[in-house]
Amino acid sequence: MLAGPSEEQQDLYRLAFVKNCFVIVVRASGALDTHSLRNAEEPHITGELVRSVRILIESDKAEPWMWHLEVLDDPPQDLSGRYGKRRPRIDIEFVFIGRRRRLRFHIEAKRLYRSDSANKYFGSSGLQMFIRGEYAGTWPSAGMLGYVQSETCGAWLRRLASGASARRAELCVCEDFPDWHPADWEGAELDSIHISCHERPQQDLGRIQIFHLLLDLT
DSSP, X not given: OOOOOOHHHHHXXXXXXXXXXXXXXXXXXXXXXXXXXXXXXXXXXXXXXXXXXXXXXXXXXXXXXXXXXXXXXXXXOOBTTBOGGGSOBOSEXXXXXXXXXXXXXXXXXXXXXXXXXXXXXXXXXXXXHHHTTSSSTTOSEEEEEEEEOSSOHHHHHHHHHHHHXXXXXXXXXXXXXXXXXXXOOSSGGGTTOEEEEEEOGGXXXXXXXXXXXXXXXX
């Protein structure tokens, strides 16, 4: 009997999948009409982003690795004890259609446009949904998108990095992991990705890495 992929191989597959998801998000965001989205609500922006992703991966010019990806807008998530409309809904879900267990990558999006936006980003309906295991409970990584609608991406990146550091206990930041640091992935499309690491003690799910990306809609 052939042995399945090792844990190290699974980690490499997962990381490659996550990178591909972000490559697609960055490329698809370049086709958005940012002027019309400068004051738009999050569901409007996410809907347009997902539509742009679908156009990209279903086009005749799609690269072969894109053929195995599916993107879902606001899909309900399976969670024990939550049924029907009470199920939590993640903003974006990528699915890798493979022969083995289908890989999934979940992304939550928040607008960054006013003084309390960082609280929303890190709050109970934002990053903490991953920490509580309500999103991506069976996966080791997930993503956060920040829709920048005021100031600059650089200003918001500094604000979020500072906010994450100030909320270490609240966000269950991993003790042996830097608070917030660049992913250092190769390629101009991925040079703005940052990573944070969080424990999920309430559900005994282990830690989760969160990949952060800010999109400029100003």
